Amino acid sequence: MRRRTALALTLLPAMARAQGAWPSRPIRLVVPFAPGGTTDVVGRIxxxxxxxxxxxxxxxxxxxxxxxxxxxxxVARAEPDGLVLLVSSSTSHGVSPALYPNIPYDALRDFTHVGMIARSPSVLLVNPASPVRNLADFAAAARAAGEVRFAVAGIGTSSHLAGVRLAMALGVRTESIPYRGAGPALTDLMGGVVPAMMDSLPSSGPHVRAGSLRALAVSGAERADGFAELPTLREGGLDVVSYAWFGISGPAGLPAPIVDRLSAELRAVLTDPATRARLEELGGAPPDTTPESYTAFIRDELAAFAPLVRAAGLQPQ
Structure with missing residues (x-):
C-alpha cells in the first residue's frame, strides 16, 4: 500500500504537467466571415x-x-485537440441550419460549445449623404417605393433576417444585395453603392462614431449601451426585436480539461474591465456564460430561427 501511494505521489506532477501542457502550439480561431465584419471584430478582441x-x-x-x-x-471536422476553434454565431449555429437543406454539420452534435462572447442588436444604417435623416423618413420612403433595398453580409445572416423582419413590419418587399461579409458591404454603403444596411453594432459602431455612416435605429428590446441616442425600432412603431450573438466553439469531443480551461479563461477575458468596456462600447454586452448555458441557448435559437426562415421564404444563394 505504501509503495502504491508513493508511486501515485510520484506520478502526480507528471500528470499535472501533461494536463497543463495545453496549448502546446498556437491556436487557430476560425472566423467564418470576411475581415472587418462583426464576427471578425469580436473574434479579434x-x-x-x-x-x-x-x-x-x-x-x-x-x-x-x-x-x-x-x-x-x-472546425467540425478538425481534431478535438483544442487547437482549432470557431467563432460560432447566430448565422452559423442559428440561421444557416434552417436555411441550407444539406448543411454539412449538426449545430449541436458536431461541436463542443464553450461559451458566449456577446449578444448585439442590429442597427439600421444609411449613407450620411442620404436624404433619409431618421427612422420616420426611412419608413416613409420604403412605403412610397413599396420595397427596401438592403446590403446584407450574406444570405441568411442574422442582420439579413433583421432586415427582412423590418421590411415585413413596414409591409413592403425586400431586395437583398448579398456580400461576402459585413466589411465589403459596409465599404459599399459608405461609398454610396447601396442605399441601406442592417448590421451589428460591433462592426458598424466605429463608422457611426466617425460620421462615415448614419445610424437610424437599433433592433434591440432596449437602447444599446454606448448608443443611447439611437431609438429602438419598437420606439418607432415597428414591432421588431433582433440580436446577433457570438461565442467560442470547438469540434465535438473536446476533452473536459480543455473545455474547463477554455471556459474559465473566456470568462476571465469577458470580466476584464477593459475588454468588457470595449465590447459594451461596440453595443455587445458580454453575458455570464458556461458551456452548458451556451449549448442550451443554441438549442433554443435553432428552434426559433427555423420558422422565421420559412416565413421569409429565404433560399440559399
Missing part, C-alpha cells in the same frame, strides 16, 4: 486577450462563404 492568458498566440483565420458554413464545417 477575444483572440488577443485569450492568447495572453493561455500563453500561446490565438491566430484569427478568416474562412468566409456559404452563410458561415464553410468555416464552421472546417
Amino acid at each position: 477575444v483572440a488577443e486577450k485569450l492568447g495572453a492568458r493561455l500563453g500561446q498566440p490565438v491566430i484569427v483565420e478568416n474562412r468566409a462563404g456559404a452563410g458561415a458554413t464553410i468555416g464552421a464545417q472546417l
Whole structure:
C-alpha cells in the first residue's frame, strides 16, 4: 500500500504537467466571415486577450462563404485537440441550419460549445449623404417605393433576417444585395453603392462614431449601451426585436480539461474591465456564460430561427 501511494505521489506532477501542457502550439480561431465584419471584430478582441492568458498566440483565420458554413464545417471536422476553434454565431449555429437543406454539420452534435462572447442588436444604417435623416423618413420612403433595398453580409445572416423582419413590419418587399461579409458591404454603403444596411453594432459602431455612416435605429428590446441616442425600432412603431450573438466553439469531443480551461479563461477575458468596456462600447454586452448555458441557448435559437426562415421564404444563394 505504501509503495502504491508513493508511486501515485510520484506520478502526480507528471500528470499535472501533461494536463497543463495545453496549448502546446498556437491556436487557430476560425472566423467564418470576411475581415472587418462583426464576427471578425469580436473574434479579434477575444483572440488577443485569450492568447495572453493561455500563453500561446490565438491566430484569427478568416474562412468566409456559404452563410458561415464553410468555416464552421472546417472546425467540425478538425481534431478535438483544442487547437482549432470557431467563432460560432447566430448565422452559423442559428440561421444557416434552417436555411441550407444539406448543411454539412449538426449545430449541436458536431461541436463542443464553450461559451458566449456577446449578444448585439442590429442597427439600421444609411449613407450620411442620404436624404433619409431618421427612422420616420426611412419608413416613409420604403412605403412610397413599396420595397427596401438592403446590403446584407450574406444570405441568411442574422442582420439579413433583421432586415427582412423590418421590411415585413413596414409591409413592403425586400431586395437583398448579398456580400461576402459585413466589411465589403459596409465599404459599399459608405461609398454610396447601396442605399441601406442592417448590421451589428460591433462592426458598424466605429463608422457611426466617425460620421462615415448614419445610424437610424437599433433592433434591440432596449437602447444599446454606448448608443443611447439611437431609438429602438419598437420606439418607432415597428414591432421588431433582433440580436446577433457570438461565442467560442470547438469540434465535438473536446476533452473536459480543455473545455474547463477554455471556459474559465473566456470568462476571465469577458470580466476584464477593459475588454468588457470595449465590447459594451461596440453595443455587445458580454453575458455570464458556461458551456452548458451556451449549448442550451443554441438549442433554443435553432428552434426559433427555423420558422422565421420559412416565413421569409429565404433560399440559399
